[in-house]
Amino acid sequence: MKLYSYWRSTTSYRVRIALNLKGLSFETVPVNLVAGDQRSDAFRALNPGQGVPALVLADGTVLAQSMAILDYLDHLVPEPELIPSDPLKRAQVLAAAHVIAMDVHPVNNLKVVNRLKSQFGATADDATAWMRHWMTEGLAAFQALLPQGPRFCFADAPQIADLCLVPQLYNAHRWGVDMTPFSRLLEIEAEALELPAFHAARPENQPDATKG
Known part of the structure; x- marks a missing residue:
């Protein structure tokens, strides 16, 4: 997996924690929000929302929005549980x-x-x-x-x-x-x-x- 991230992005930070807790390896691809990298044509094609994080799966599927990514990761690797089942x-x-x-x-x-x-x-x-x-x-x-x-x-x-x-x-x-x-x-x-x-x-x- 590749995580498009900016070091100070709190939403990227959430996803980094989850990936670590789940024991999933990932490659960080920096997106400099201050420099405006998120508005480039290449990144807009990856994530039309022009924000981080974006998680690219092994098959090329791109997931955006941190809360949706966290929900996906919790279903992909159920333990440790991030969202209670009750x-x-x-x-x-x-x-x-x-x-x-x-x-x-x-x-x-x-x-x-x-x-x-x-x-x-x-x-x-x-x-x-x-x-x-x-x-x-x-x-x-x-x-x-x-x-x-x-x-x-x-x-x-x-x-x-x-x-x-x-x-x-x-x-x-x-x-x-x-x-x-x-x-x-x-x-x-x-x-x-x-x-x-x-x-x-x-x-x-x-x-x-x-x-x-």
Whole structure:
């Protein structure tokens, strides 16, 4: 498999964690979002959505959208289970995961922030304040959905909610979000990053990582 990825992309980060947890080998193909590689004709032909991640299977099939890729990988390799089979637990875990994947990430996406700057005159400080606002609001909602007791978000092993949370916390730290209210989330993050699958997936450990 080939994973078209950008080192700081939180959606790519989710998929890297899942591939590692499932023990699946993959080749990383860097797509520099800042340089605009995603808008090239070649990449648009691969993924019309012009975003990462894109996962190319051995037969050439291309999968896009991180949540769909995670669902595919969970069916392909059932253990460890990322999405619970029990209907109620499944709904609870997915609801939390979707807070980040559908409420927080889309409004903080690079193309949205760039549009705020180019179309509406937002400054760099304005853009940072925008991102901090939506991350703070979303993380508060996410934390409120979690039960007390499990080592990770909903269980003693990571699931899809954890795979969404940890990359989003990377962005929160990067952009200076006040993490004081989120002690439970920081505990989960610390537990997760001790696991080899999460550690190997960290942005700074990717082949295209830079110091910028």
